[in-house]
Each structure stands twice: as structure tokens, then as C-alpha cells.
């Protein structure tokens with residue numbers, strides 16, 4: 001269940017001793033949002049403690065007070081909400097929880113009683129706590145299971161482990177988001193060498209369809225200003241809608257390869273009464289410079305673009321990153337519509353609001369979070385995309401498979417990657433939709449990368465180091481492919497990942513023709529570049545690694561010999 005933008009991002013339910021407050025604090029800190037506890041809200045409103053309310057007014061009156069407090073929090077609290085153990089008993093509260101992301105923290109009597117004994121008075125467990133807990137769970141378990149959208153077991157586990165599992169429920173694919181009765185989810189370019197096929201359009205035997213194969217799919221990215229990612233065919237009409245009625249001026253930023261499409265969109269916008277101008281920027285990574293941004297600012301100034309006006313970014317990730325940064329900074333932020341035309345742009349760069357440029361110190365080091373008003377992924381664009389760029393985009397799709405949606409890996413493995421590499425194939429469309437859905441769930445929960453969003457950086461610490469070391473001549477997706485193998489080898493060296501999963505990385509990436517090794521003897525340069533990674537804290541390197549497929553975690557300060565082992569394994 002995605003966060004709707006109002007009300008709590010996540011609600012924890014469960015019996016006393018399940019760890020709702022402790023786990024809630026960790027989850028809230030990772031998401032960068034406040035935690036609210038319904039018991040604390042009742043105490044605030046009543047001006048006395050919960051045990052005192054039970055003693056002087058009885059349980060039924062407490063439940064009424066609690067229901068009022070919960071109703072209020074469900075509409076006003078935009079963070080993590082921990083509900084008192086019996087709050088779900090009120091039928092009105094049960095109904096009000098529908099449509100929210102509710103995680104049932106399940107626990108056995110032994111652990112619950114031990115925790116309660118440590119944490120102080122719980123009126124309902126007085127006397128024989130174990131027997132009272134069992135009785136209480138017999139009555140309440142069916143209710144917890146009915147109202148919850150996911151369940152996580154907490155008995156005998158650390159609060160950190162449980163919190164990681166709870167966060168994973170936010171990114172788990174809808175189809176596998178644990179129904180309450182199931183067990184908790186198990187926890188949530190290459191250089192243009194002579195050997196590489198010459199860039200050219202993807203295989204002519206499989207053109208993109210000219211007629212819509214299926215209606216467009218809309219995937220909502222939630223947050224303060226929710227927006228849709230539209231995936232389908234023949235979607236130019238969507239761009240006009242997203243520019244909105246108020247924008248009288250529209251700047252269409254594009255590289256040379258998209259000049260024809262930019263002109264067609266310009267004509268369409270002009271026909272709708274807008275002053276639309278096209279602005280060609282340098283290709284690929286050479287667009288992501290301060291000079292190019294300054295050129296855009298100059299143009300916006302000359303044409304007097306105001307707060308109601310809009311930028312449309314048409315192109316690959318380099319174009320949307322740079323043009324997004326222009327939109328984020330002009331007048332401190334104007335409307336942005338992303339029209340990604342590469343696979344990588346559709347599944348990753350255009351979604352989530354990260355905009356930015358490169359500097360001498362490293363990749364994407366200057367930028368801003370500036371979510372678009374919408375993202376238009378017209379799959380017909382992929383028909384002209386060079387095969388090497390399609391392949392590179394699949395690296396970010398595979399990344400989503402490893403961090404959150406194993407079905408992506410299965411779809412690639414099913415036919416050795418053949419359908420994934422074919423523009424117009426239903427499999428490629430499903431891969432796009434699944435990867436967008438993963439990204440949407442993550443950035444909807446954590447726009448500003450307070451914690452959870454870091455999982456999208458899987459493979460990127462080493463990838464960005466390759467890109468910088470190679471002067472940005474590698475395709476980003478190719479670097480990410482090698483970076484994921486590096487991360488997998490590092491995880492194995494650090495005791496997180498087993499050999500089978502490491503082999504699976506190479507298998508899936510090689511099936512798609514992606515590189516899995518970096519042969520240059522430049523370890524000191526790579527180490528130096530990794531030291532500028534945004535995930536570094538103090539001078540400690542932090543890597544996203546996997547405990548297993550779908551179980552990302554952070555590895556802090558790996559030992560030099562672990563880094564060396566991973567390096568030795570990707571040197572080819």
C-alpha cells in the first residue's frame with residue numbers, strides 16, 4: 001500500500017511487548033519522519049496516564065478516548081504511527097485503517113512477557129502475564145491479521161533487524177506484500193571497445209508496435225505532491241496535460257537525437273496556445289555541466305520565464321538530470337515534466353526527483369530534490385534507442401530485481417534475457433512497470449534519502465567511481481552492472497551473501513550482455529573516487545549490500561581486505 005501523501009506513512013499494530021515503540025522509533029528515524037504513539041496521544045488529551053485511565057474510568061471508556069485519538073492521528077499525523085495494543089478492537093478504528101499500510105508486529109508470549117517486564121506497567125497483563133498474553137492474543141490475533149497489510153515477527157530478534165523488515169514491507173511488490181496470515185517477508189558502459197557491438201538501433205526484427213498494445217499504466221509516486229508515471233504507447237498528449245493550464249511558456253530541453261520529437265511537441269504546445277521553445281543541449285554526460293545549466297538559465301531569463309511556466313525534459317537520464325536541475329533552481333523551482341526516452345530514464349532517472357550535474361570532484365555532487373509534475377514513458381521511444389543504451393538501462397532494472405522484486409530476475413532468466421532486449425515485447429513492458437513500481441515505492445516513502453532510499457544506490461558506489469575514473473566515457477548502466485558485481489563480492493567477503501547469489505548476479509547481467517568486470521589497473525583512483533560518495537559518513541565508506549535477494553542492508557566501513565577481495569574478483 002503506497003503512502004497517499006496524507007496520514008501516516010506506516011502504522012504498527014500488535015500486542016504489548018511486540019516492540020511497536022522501539023521499532024517505530026528506528027523506522028521513523030530511517031524515513032526521516034516523526035513517530036507518534038497513540039497511547040501517548042491519549043495521555044496528552046486526557047492529561048493523565050493510561051494505567052490511571054484504566055483504574056479510574058475503566059477499559060471501555062479508555063477505548064473511546066483511544067478511538068478519538070487514533071481517528072485524529074490517522075488524518076493529521078504524517079509519519080509512523082504506533083497503535084496501542086487494543087486500539088484495533090474498536091470497529092471504527094478497524095474501518096479507518098482500511099487503505100493504510102499497516103504492519104502487524106507479531107510476537108510469542110515468552111518474548112512479549114520478558115519485554116513487558118522490562119518496560120513497566122501494562123494494565124492488561126497484570127497477574128499471570130503469560131496466561132493473560134495468550135488469552136489476549138487468542139482474541140486479538142484475527143483482528144491484527146485482518147487489519148494488517150503485512151506481518152513481521154519480532155520474537156528473539158533485534159529491533160534493528162525487525163525495523164529493516166518493516167521498511168522492506170514498504171517496497172515489497174504488491175503481489176508479494178505479506179498478507180497478514182503469511183510469514184513476515186524474509187526480512188525488504190563498458191568503454192566503447194572494439195569488442196562491443198557498434199551502436200545502432202535495436203534489432204529491426206522487433207519494432208515497437210505502432211498501435212497501443214494495452215492501455216497506459218499509471219504508477220503513482222506518493223509524497224507531498226504526488227504524481228503519476230505513465231507507461232504506454234503514443235503518449236504525447238499526456239505532455240500537454242502535465243504542462244498544465246497555467247504555463248504560458250514552456251522550454252523543451254533535448255539532445256540532438258531527440259530534435260524531431262522536440263519539434264513535434266513544440267508544435268503541439270504552440271497549437272494549444274503556449275509559447276514553446278526547443279533548446280538543444282550536448283549529448284549524454286556532457287550535458288551535466290554548470291556551463292550547460294547556465295546556458296539554460298540565460299535562456300529562461302531572456303524569455304522571462306515566470307513561476308507558472310514549465311520545463312519539459314525530453315531525453316535520457318543525462319538530459320532529465322540536468323534539465324531537472326534547471327527547473328529546480330530557476331526562481332527556486334518551477335514546474336518540471338519529464339519525458340524520458342531511454343530505458344534507464346524511464347525506470348530510474350526521470351522518477352523520484354533527484355536532479356543534478358557532475359563537478360570535477362565527482363558524479364552528481366551538485367543537485368536538488370525536485371520531483372516532477374509527471375513522467376511520460378512512451379515505450380515507442382525505445383524503438384530508436386541504440387541497442388547498447390537499451391542494454392545499459394536494463395542494469396537499473398536488474399538492480400530493482402536484486403533489491404526488491406525477484407520476479408524481475410525470473411523474467412530475465414526465463415529466456416536468457418532475449419525478450420528483455422526486444423523493444424515492444426510485453427516482457428520489456430512488464431520489466432519497466434515493475435522497476436518503476438519499485439522506485440515509486442521507495443521514493444514515495446523516502447524522497448530525501450533519509451535512509452530507505454539508499455537501497456536504490458545498490459552498485460552505485462563502485463559504478464560512480466568507474467565513471468569518474470574513466471572521465472564519464474562509460475555508460476552509467478554498464479558501470480552499475482559492474483558495481484553490482486563488486487557489491488555482491490564485497491557482501492560475500494563480509495559474510496553477508498552466499499556464493500549462489502553472487503553467481504546469480506553474473507548470470508543475469510551476462511545474459512543481458514552487460515559487463516561484469518573492470519579490467520583497468522586503477523584501484524587507487526577508484527578508492528579515491530569512492531571516498532567522495534554521498535553515502536560516506538565522516539570518512540567511513542558505506543555500501544548498499546544484500547543479505548539475500550530482496551534484503552538490502554548497509555555495510556559500514558568494510559575492512560581493507562574485504563574491499564581488496566571484491567576488487568580482485570571484478571578485475572576480470
Ligand SMILES: NC(=O)c1ccc[n+]([C@@H]2O[C@H](COP(=O)([O-])OP(=O)(O)OC[C@H]3O[C@@H](n4cnc5c(N)ncnc54)[C@H](O)[C@@H]3O)[C@@H](O)[C@H]2O)c1
Pocket residue numbers: 255256257258283284285288315316317318319321341342343344345348349350351352353354355364381382384385386389392393476477
Ligand atoms: N536522477 C536519478 O535518479 C538518476 C537515476 C539513474 C541515472 N541517472 C543519470 O542518468 C544518466 C544516464 O542516463 P541514460 O542512460 O539515459 O543516458 P543518456 O541520457 O546519456 O542517453 C543515452 C544516449 O541515448 C540517446 N538517446 C536518448 N533517447 C533516445 C532515443 N529515444 N533514441 C535514440 N537515441 C536516444 C542520448 O542522446 C544519448 O546519446 C547518468 O547521468 C546517470 O547519472 C540519474
Ligand SMILES: O=C(O)C(=O)C[C@@H](O)[C@H](O)[C@H](O)COP(=O)(O)O
Pocket residue numbers: 348352354363364365396449453454456457460534
Ligand atoms: O534515485 C536514487 O536515489 C538512486 O540512487 C538511483 C540511482 O540509480 C541513480 O543513478 C542516481 O542518480 C544516483 O544518485 P546519487 O545520489 O548516488 O548521485
